[in-house]
Amino acid sequence: MGGRVNAVAGWLTEAVPRGRIAAFRTLVYLFVVGDLLVFTPWVRTHASVPGELYRPLFVSRALHLPTPTDLLVTGVFWALLLLALLAATGRAPRLLGWSVFVLYLHWMIVAMSYGKVDHDRFGLLVALAVLPTAGRARHGDPTRAEAGGWALRATQIAVVCTYFLAAWAKLRFGGPEWTTGSVLARAIIRRGTDLADLIAQVPYLLIAAQFGIIAFELLSPVVFVLPERWRLAMVGFFYSFHAVTMATITISFAPHLVAMAAFLPLERIRPLRWLRRAARRSGRTRADRADRADRADGPGTARPTRTAGRTGPDDQAAVGGRPAGP
Secondary structure, rough: HHHHHHHHHHHOOOEEEEEHHHHHHHHHHHHHHHHHHOHHHHHHHHHHHHHHHHHOOHHHHHHHHOOOOOOHHHHHHHHHHHHHHHOOOOOOOHHHHHHHHHHHHHHHHHHHHHOOOOOHHHHHHHHOOOOOOOOOOOOOOOOEEHHHHHHHHHHHHHHHHHHHHHHHHHHHHHHHHHHOHHHHHHHHHHOOOOOHHHOOOOOHHHHHHHHHHHHHHHOHHHHHHHHHHHHHHHHHHHHHHHHHHHHOOOOOOOOHHHHHHHHOHHHHHOHHHHHHHHHHHHHHHHHOOOHHHHHOOOOOOOOOOOOOOOHHHOOOOOOOOOOOOO
16 A cells, blocks of 8 residues: 555656756746637726626635726736746746736636636646746756646646546536537538538537547546656647637637646657857858858959949949949
8 A cells, every 4th residue: 555655756756957947837837828818818808897797606605805996907917917027037946836826726716707717727727736846947957856746736736627527527417428429510610711611511420529638638638657758749749639629610728738848758849949059150151251251252353342432333442353333
């Protein structure tokens, strides 16, 4: 029994490179900024909605949070925007991390307390809750840390639970008939694209897709027992599933996709280093071109100089043996 407990504990806290934590942290906090500005700016309009339309979620009732007002929502927006930008730098990971989590949770409560709750936010909220516990991490640091491993594992579990519980909800409320119903057909009618219209014309393809969705969601926990190579391939399938969903019925799972990056070896992605290398390579290329031009001119050859005044056609200098003039 003790061996199994130790095995589970070891799996939950499997050490990962600190560079992976740093990259994941930056990605998550930058997404929070993008979410405020691109995906959920409409939350600010809830401040002007009549208070009687506010239907607080359970967590809001448990914490006795006030009804959103213009001052409250605007304050949360600007504070969250500023703190998320600071947290993305990796500084003060606990102080800034906990602050961003509390503010973003409140932002989501305001967003989802008017009749609709999106399940694609679960993994991101868990990531925000556990990242402060990972401690300091520097981009590119190969040192492994169990605290960071636990933060990523908790996020991975939340991602998989999003799939598995989605299947459970489909079967619980829709029954087995969900697989043979017209769920996807209705979605295509409401918000389908031209690609979805082509797919819908294939007999029984939508029914097969519904069976496939249920099977894929129920089997999603298998990702934890696969070897690393196959695990990454399955995560790639997860991403492709959402790409097809977006291309056919225009449903975005952006927060979920960001949380799912917890499965990826993000420490290998070094955009700043790549930019510095590209800049150095570009500088060397320009220097080599200038050097080749000097050698082509030969020793003692005067390079043309630009005069302060404007010259006419007859004043053009001879270059490379060509006569002056046009």
